[in-house]
Amino acid sequence: MIEVRNLKKTFDRDPILKGISFNVEKGDVISVIGPSGSGKTTLLRCLNFLTPSDEGTLVFDGKTYDMAHTSKKEINEIRKKTAFVFQNYNLFLNKTALENVTEGLIIARKTDKVIANKKAEEMLEKVGMLERKDRYPSQLSGGQQQRVAIARALALDPEIIYFDEPTSALDPELIGEVLEVIRQLAAEKRTMIIVSHEMNFVRSISSRILFMDGGVIVEEGSPEKIFGDPKEERTREFLKTYRR
Amino acid sequence: MNGRLWEIFLNSFTRILIPGLLVTIPLTLLAFFLAMIIATIVAFIRFANVRIIKDICRFYVWIIRGTPLLVQLFFAYYGLPILGITWNSPFVCAVVVFALNEGAYASETIRGALNSVPEGQIEAGYCVGMSYLQIMMRIVLPQALRAAFPALMNGLIGMVKDTSLASNITVTEMFFTTRTIVTTTYEPLLLYLEVAMIYLLFSSVLSKLQVYVEKKLNAQVGKE
Numbered sequence: 001m002i003e004v005r006n007l008k009k010t011f012d013r014d015p016i017l018k019g020i021s022f023n024v025e026k027g028d029v030i031s032v033i034g035p036s037g038s039g040k041t042t043l044l045r046c047l048n049f050l051t052p053s054d055e056g057t058l059v060f061d062g063k064t065y066d067m068a069h070t071s072k073k074e075i076n077e078i079r080k081k082t083a084f085v086f087q088n089y090n091l092f093l094n095k096t097a098l099e100n101v102t103e104g105l106i107i108a109r110k111t112d113k114v115i116a117n118k119k120a121e122e123m124l125e126k127v128g129m130l131e132r133k134d135r136y137p138s139q140l141s142g143g144q145q146q147r148v149a150i151a152r153a154l155a156l157d158p159e160i161i162y163f164d165e166p167t168s169a170l171d172p173e174l175i176g177e178v179l180e181v182i183r184q185l186a187a188e189k190r191t192m193i194i195v196s197h198e199m200n201f202v203r204s205i206s207s208r209i210l211f212m213d214g215g216v217i218v219e220e221g222s223p224e225k226i227f228g229d230p231k232e233e234r235t236r237e238f239l240k241t242y243r244r
Numbered sequence: 245m246n247g248r249l250w251e252i253f254l255n256s257f258t259r260i261l262i263p264g265l266l267v268t269i270p271l272t273l274l275a276f277f278l279a280m281i282i283a284t285i286v287a288f289i290r291f292a293n294v295r296i297i298k299d300i301c302r303f304y305v306w307i308i309r310g311t312p313l314l315v316q317l318f319f320a321y322y323g324l325p326i327l328g329i330t331w332n333s334p335f336v337c338a339v340v341v342f343a344l345n346e347g348a349y350a351s352e353t354i355r356g357a358l359n360s361v362p363e364g365q366i367e368a369g370y371c372v373g374m375s376y377l378q379i380m381m382r383i384v385l386p387q388a389l390r391a392a393f394p395a396l397m398n399g400l401i402g403m404v405k406d407t408s409l410a411s412n413i414t415v416t417e418m419f420f421t422t423r424t425i426v427t428t429t430y431e432p433l434l435l436y437l438e439v440a441m442i443y444l445l446f447s448s449v450l451s452k453l454q455v456y457v458e459k460k461l462n463a464q465v466g467k468e
């Protein structure tokens with residue numbers, strides 16, 4: 001479904017992504033792990049064109065895009081098929097939970113208001129936020145905001161959802177409720193790329209794991225392989241810091 | 245207070261209040277309304293970094309903020325006609341000058357407020373497929389205007405008082421009228437105190453209004 005080839009990105013002469021290549025098949029749950037600063041966020045942002053790439057090819061549903069030279073139209077085309085869940089939720093602060101979910105449908109997709117509201121309520125129900133649909137982000141806990149953000153992503157019927165550390169801004173007691181929602185999406189065979197430091201979670205839901213360090217994918221494989229029998233020294237070193 | 249002074253006070257009260265209601269207030273509201281439109285557009289252009297127009301906007305803000313309002317009024321009313329630019333009435337001239345003046349200051353307020361909206365709001369908008377203009381109009385600008393509201397109201401209250409400068413270009417607003425009355429009654433202490441009270445009254449009403457609207461605005465985004 002998606003193929004990324006030789007993706008490169010440099011910030012102020014500092015190479016952050018040094019040629020990333022991987023494939024995503026429909027239904028894959030791919031987790032990206034790696035130390036802070038290894039380029040995980042940058043990778044997701046490049047995939048969604050929030051950050052322009054210097055070089056790279058993206059094949060999405062059989063269509064090839066030159067990532068360094070994409071037109072506005074192409075970017076929109078790709079964004080229509082994707083959704084992004086941010087580390088700090090980024091809910092629209094001047095919109096209620098419900099409006100956050102309908103905004104993209106009504107304004108960007110020109111969906112009929114009644115249909116959009118119905119769809120939004122369905123999605124909020126799914127993430128357990130229907131009773132709070134009229135609350136503003138400032139009236140919701142972090143976990144609740146993130147669940148609304150997931151509902152907002154789901155409402156757009158994306159072919160793939162990118163999660164950038166969806167729980168790392170949350171208080172420990174709120175992490176579970178968000179992970180539970182993502183786990184449910186994995187069970188539904190939704191295609192996702194998840195950047196996360198929740199190793200137990202990553203291990204249990206991923207179909208494949210990419211370990212990144214220093215702007216490259218150091219190792220890639222099944223959870224059993226990466227956690228049970230990593231080939232690379234760097235992977236082992238990294239995982240050691242999570243074992244106590 | 246002796247009877248004569250009391251009589252002058254009462255007689256002049258309505259004589260001053262009426263131009264207040266018929267000139268000062270309309271002048272303020274009209275100029276402020278136009279100023280908000282100018283300020284929003286200028287702030288928007290500078291925020292979005294539109295080439296060339298951005299520099300024109302910066303030039304405009306530079307000129308307005310760098311010169312006294314009174315000089316701007318005289319320049320427009322007495323100076324421009326020499327270049328063939330004439331005014332239908334001093335009132336129109338004052339509206340234009342006050343609008344341009346306040347527009348420059350308010351544009352900086354709004355620009356700062358636009359910059360204070362987190363980048364993530366814009367990115368989230370892109371991710372749900374909205375265009376830049378849609379994001380600005382529906383997400384960023386409403387948040388920015390809410391944040392800028394107290395400072396903008398400050399500008400409005402300032403403008404009510406600054407309209408007294410328009411007396412210098414023969415706009416028959418409150419202060420102009422007061423000065424006229426002083427020339428016939430020779431009671432500057434009483435009359436200038438009186439007009440000051442009326443300005444204070446106007447500003448106080450606006451301050452109250454500000455508190456009320458601020459509460460409403462905060463309730464709109466779920467804040468106490």
Ligand SMILES: Nc1ncnc2c1ncn2[C@@H]1O[C@H](COP(=O)(O)OP(=O)(O)OP(=O)(O)O)[C@@H](O)[C@H]1O
Nearest residue numbers: 011012016034035036037038039040041042043165
């Ligand atoms: N906009 C930017 N300008 C300059 N440098 C940047 C920018 N964004 C990221 N970087 C740099 O790129 C490197 C990788 O950042 P990135 O956010 O992708 O890391 P990460 O793997 O997501 O780390 P973390 O686990 O801490 O979230 C960092 O060194 C960061 O300083």
Ligand SMILES: [Mg+2]
Nearest residue numbers: 040041042165
């Ligand atoms: Mg990151």
